[in-house]
Amino acid sequence: MSVPQVELKNMTKRFGANLALNNVSLLIRSGTVHALLGENGAGKSTLVKCLVGFYHPDEGHIQVDGREHRLNSPKDADALGIGMVYQHFTLVPSMTVAQNLVVSGARLPAYINWQSELRRLAEVTKKLPFHVPLDVRVSQLSAGEKQKAEIVKQLYLGRKLLILDEPTSVLTPAEADEVLGHVRSLTRAGELSAILISHKFHEVRRFADDVTVLRRGASVRTGAVADLTDDALAEAMIGEPVSKIVQHAPKSPPKSDIILSISDLRVNGDNGLPAVKDLSLEVRAGEIVGIAGVSGNGQLELVEALMGQRDRSGTIAVSGSSFNGTRLEIARLGVYGLPQEPLKNACIDRMSLAENLALRNFDRVPLCRGIAMNYGALAEQAERLVAQFRVKAPSLTASMSTLSGGNVQRAVLARELTQDVRLLVASNPTFGLDFVACEETYRRIVEARNGGAAVLLISEDLDELLGLVDRVLVMSAGRIVHEVSAEGADKRVIGKYMAGMKAA
Template sequence: MTMTDNTVDYIAAADNSSEGNGIADEKYFATSDNTEQQEKHNISTNDSILEALNISKRFGDTIALKNVTLRLRRGTVHSLLGENGAGKSTLVKCIMGYYQPDEGQITVAGQEAEISRPQQAALAGIGMVYQHFTVIDNMTVLENIVLARPIIPRWVNWRNEAELITNKLKDLPFSFDLKQKVSSLSAGEKQKLEITKQLLLDTKILILDEPTSVLTPQEADFVLTELKRMANKLGLTVLMITHKFREVMQYSDDVTVLRKGQFVGSCSVTKTTPLLLSEMMMGEKMTVKPLQRKAWPNVSNKSFSVEKLSINNDRGLLAVKNIDLTVLAGEIVGIAGISGNGQSELVSGISGQRAIKSGSLAVDGKPFSPTRKNLQAAKVFCLPEEPLRNACVPNLSVAENMALRNFDLTSMSSGFGILSFSKIIQQAKSLILKFNVKTPSAFEPIGNLSGGNIQRAVLARELSNSVDVLIVANPCFGLDFSSIAYIRQQIMLARNDGAAVLLVSEDLEEVMQMSDRFFVMSNGEFIMESTPENADLVSIGQAMAGHMQRNAPRGEHNYEQAT
């Protein structure tokens, strides 16, 4: 199959020969000097419906935003880019009234707006769909829609509300059974309901935070196509926070880039490329080189396997249901699926962070229990999602975090069981250099690093020794183009060196690019298996949405669409 996003076929590497930051800033975008933004901002101010001007926000000693300007043109889709920690969420929370800017002002339709709480944002015509659902599962669709209003009447005439909303839905792209309980909706349907709630409020400016993370490929394209149509033809203005360059280039009219809490630049998407956008996010020039995949012969040894594995979620409900999986040495097996279908529980279970309800694990055919000691002995390593939360101690230094895997080994002691901090620092300096981790020093608290460099630091720790099994979960979410390319390259190198790699990702393009073969996971089960070469996006989308079912004994891979 052919992928449309030109970011998936290449690895980007930082060009360290360039000097300073802002290499692409002046050439391709407006300057980051806000004293000159009015003249050099590359988006017209003639038809701006919303302007966030010179916004600054501090949390204690931390500067989250510094003189950031954002302009949205009426009737356009505008993407907001920046790696994790760049200030995107802080900026939109200032616009929505969750935070009050320390400096700067927000204007709506040319008038300064005083927005001190979300209700005021709603009354000003600004609505937001958050990354996590805000719908109430045990209420109906109708009840959720009514409760979304900024001002709720004391008494509700539900019959009149149903009639009114039914008529309004005729003009919107998504339809619902108003009597249906939200708990029975799929993740994609819930996301469409979140968008519909805002559209029914006559929202003029719609902010979307990673809107396609819970959608199948077909749902994502449909939703973004409809929003772009409503923007270009009906005057809706959409601000979309995303990390997917394909969505930016295909559906956005304009794009703004933030880096380390500062405005970097804005422009029309017709005047840029994914590579240039990534340079803006990183502040350095990059070159591209092909991603190399080593050919491995079919081998019979099972490097990593699970059998009849079941795992509960935090509520005690079954999230992983009796699955079988084998990953051979020298291959990447991907697991694709919409968020919330058991992937997180699977990764935390097989990496020892969650109890396994039933089933077994094996490494090289031998029974395996994922304790710290056994993980070390079997050379099983893990790069979990959200590594700062799941794989780091934020207030500890980079050096100390890099030593979390081996600090208790004899090689890291100075004798008599006493830690050798000189060895910990020496190890960190070596890994920082080898994996190009950008940090002021090995003593810097790891929580102060950018998202990409936190990911590099954790990857350096996990790959610093010989690896037989590598478990990776959403390794590139929210990262810039360069960091994405580097992380994927390191995963591929581990595979080429003979590691069995399990890649769990909600980014289907990542699964398709990286995997030798992959499964689609839905409702805690593997619904289908394929290779990238034989993949059919329609069938994958149906499987991700739960619209396919098995029609064969376990271990075979014939499927039919559910009726």
């Protein structure tokens, strides 16, 4: 089976009144990597879901090698050799890679002859540039190896067009280079075509041949990557000229007073094993300290311990007083947070927007006198914050889950940053947000810093981190393994520490 040329023609898809795809055409030339760029909600995933048979387009059709095909289910896509690698892993963690590959086959016999299956598997995988240990349980693989195993699975299943949905979001820069490099060389060798969904320009530039930019369901720009500048791509994505990704405010020398001081912090993960090991760090007033690291190296546990959501040992002090996350301490010491996925981690989805805006001060005057709530004052506060932070919502009493992601984030920013913030803990605060909401989040974080707050910023996005922080700490396997000021930071060195290739 040669590598097919796949073409999507005039695809339109509506969800109710919402036009998710508006007459989008896309040509994936045989043996190339075609990148799909676009903000969240631009229609990228709707488009590829049509291509793998999950959705059925209202108009338009799919051509493979010039022949029109109707994809009624993922099985039809499978028959055409179209497969998808998801952002999150789909292998069974408790099984070995080999077992995963064998059971992924569409037609499994009732009795599996493991001996012969494994022999056949070894034959197939030997020819691939990817080296994945076959007899190791998936749960013991690193994120990069898992991602490779996912791709190996697709190749083992004989897929000729691979759709990669933000495949590097959980990988270190080195792992990302390796995985995408292999995909690229397979396409060059004419064994594969690929669609790469990404929002990292440098990935697109290095690994893709063609690019199509989607915005609000329409294809707004398409062409060879080499012919388009980053600025042109960014402009197409957001629909207006880009000023600058991050307006890094002029640095003022950090003040001397230490706001956050953590020493010998130990926290267990959900599995009961130590996730944060004897961690110590300090953040001063007026500085942003970034924690870089691949997800799953203890950052989540660190943040949860800091916010009082998880048991710990060791000391956490804010402005010299011990901090355990009680309401009294939060208000007195000014500790606030911007968690990732704010709808889930900072809001009560079934309570109203106004109530969510009051989570920090619902039990204080003027919202509450004695034990009696004053819902009039609560609504007034909400009205003020919504206007100030330009939150868009059907109404103040609409439940939080009816707001879009960007507006949920604006509401959380409004609630957290209008307090007397002396320590701000931001954890992947822009994860899953669109361009405009990201910008605003960055701006507000920098403003808080300039207002004298100490900021601890945990992020898996190294570019985001280096654009914002004054000092970088690298976290790996529960420890701080590297520290460098933002000016002296070298991405490659940080990447090596992130990957655990260098010990402290």
